[in-house]
Amino acid sequence: MEEFDNLTAPYSRADELMWFMQHVPGLRCGFDTGNFLYNEEDAVKNFSLFRPYIASVHCKDRTFTENTGSPCVTVANRKLYPVAVGDGNLPIEKMMRVLLDSGYTGSFAAEHFGSIEQLKCMERSAAFLKRVLGEKRG
Template identity: 45%
Template structure:
């Protein structure tokens, strides 16, 4: 089992504990986490510093993610330049995967039956198709996730699969906690997405109030809070166990944006994941 964590969590942990980034990275490595999920915008602004920091700690960039506005950028040349720049940076970082968030709908495009919606989504799909074609010679796999926002036309199972099933070489980055945002059952979503899963974000969630945290509201107004993996309402054990038994051998990315104690959450999440791996392997034996 390979574990990664979002680099933003490391930065937040440093701020929350008044420790250096170097110290947090060393601790993260000691938890059995070997890689990070890197925001392209953060990496671009501090590439040399981040590369040195990660190298010293023995951490790699597993996946780089980037936000775009492909649905509204009219210039093919601009989109092409953005895609090439993003992939080049990911390649320099050593990432073998990228996560593309191709854009969001504006108010006039929210109706899925409208021409405006269809035109925006088709523009996104065209750009992602180009990205997949450019990424392949670099040895980089492109993925998309079930992004938890009403303005994302890839938030639900059906929406995400409309991208993944139509675009050759695009894989599903399965985020365990994001389907709850849309009111969907995580196990049902997992079953539907399983044939296309190439990467996994391990995000658990709880409806119990966490003081000091800003919750994420579901589409029906329920407040969700971050929680260490395996401690919340998402069937994490069932999903991760099935993935391991099915031969999934890529990275499990630990994710809990908004946590009040990122360091403790990272440690607890890693311990739970590694303990589950041991249990699964012992049962196989």
């Protein structure tokens, strides 16, 4: 189950998603690094809370700097723009390293929802993810 960046979901905030984790035995989390910003929540703090439940990670970076992508508007009316993983405001590398150091063997998927430059973002994201994963193996 993944936190969803839309108020219509009953699991868009960390406390809502955690309710499901604590009340459904065996339920795991698909942690999306960029979705907590929608509710103006701290992704790193929530990462620490959800770490025991994480089964997969959507590496979605976001920036407050305007670009040609379609923005997601936060609950505080701030615009978040899509960028390649590693090019935005989130400490994705730090979160990945903590997971990898704890023995995590799940997946890391790049996501660029709203970008009109999908190929460019995918190439940059792949290079970023390969670098971080390569440094961990080395």
